[in-house]
Amino acid sequence: DGGITQSPKYLFRKEGQNVTLSCEQNLNHDAMYWYRQDPGQGLRLIYYSQIVNDFQKGDIAEGYSVSREKKESFPLTVTSAQKNPTAFYLCASSSRDRGLDNQPQHFGDGTRLSIL
Amino acid sequence: AQRVTQPEKLLSVFKGAPVELKCNYSYSGSPELFWYVQYSRQRLQLLLRHISRESIKGFTADLNKGETSFHLKKPFAQEEDSAMYYCALSGRNAGNMLTFGGGTRLMVKP
Numbered sequence: 001d002g003g004i005t006q007s008p009k010y011l012f013r014k015e016g017q018n019v020t021l022s023c024e025q026n027l028n029h030d031a032m033y034w035y036r037q038d039p040g041q042g043l044r045l046i047y048y049s050q051i052v053n054d055f056q057k058g059d060i061a062e063g064y065s066v067s068r069e070k071k072e073s074f075p076l077t078v079t080s081a082q083k084n085p086t087a088f089y090l091c092a093s094s095s096r097d098r099g100l101d102n103q104p105q106h107f108g109d110g111t112r113l114s115i116l
Numbered sequence: 117a118q119r120v121t122q123p124e125k126l127l128s129v130f131k132g133a134p135v136e137l138k139c140n141y142s143y144s145g146s147p148e149l150f151w152y153v154q155y156s157r158q159r160l161q162l163l164l165r166h167i168s169r170e171s172i173k174g175f176t177a178d179l180n181k182g183e184t185s186f187h188l189k190k191p192f193a194q195e196e197d198s199a200m201y202y203c204a205l206s207g208r209n210a211g212n213m214l215t216f217g218g219g220t221r222l223m224v225k226p
Contacts, residue, residue: 045215106161
């Protein structure tokens with residue numbers, strides 16, 4: 001189904017290379033998020049963006065970078081500075097928080113990154 | 117700092133048995149709690165949230181502020197309930213920021 005599209009599904013990286021993971025959404029959501037999922041550790045927030053041209057570091061931002069030039073797109077670059085990049089990466093989006101209630105996040109299918 | 121703990125990585129029950137997936141949290145303010153579920157080959161999706169106070173697919177969860185818990189319960193497990201379950205927390209007015217627990221894999225055996 002549509003909503004959030006992550007590509008590619010599988011990605012391989014050589015040592016010292018930067019790679020960019022794509023995340024596109026057609027839900028007209030203001031907020032977008034990147035998580036890293038490792039076995040037994042749940043999801044950890046890498047970066048998030050509440051609005052176009054603005055983004056904030058999450059809990060594990062070191063070695064990653066993002067941009068938010070368009071509302072629909074929130075690409076994540078895994079740089080060579082990230083020492084342990086092998087993981088499953090999930091992108092999510094949500095409506096902007098209005099009032100007191102937080103809005104649920106909608107997730108993509110994920111990208112699995114492996115180091116060659 | 118906020119934290120979510122799911123003490124069981126794997127929970128295995130027989131079909132028809134009651135199931136309880138435990139979730140404990142630490143947060144100094146007023147939290148919002150969620151349960152997300154990921155079925156095999158499907159996306160992670162919201163199952164329920166405490167402010168809705170509703171039952172989804174027979175599951176309920178009550179926020180217990182005294183015990184700082186948000187356990188997920190179902191009286192009679194079904195095989196289709198087998199999935200990965202994540203408890204998540206967000207602070208009020210925290211801009212939708214979610215902190216996830218480590219997840220519990222529920223296996224319902226026939």
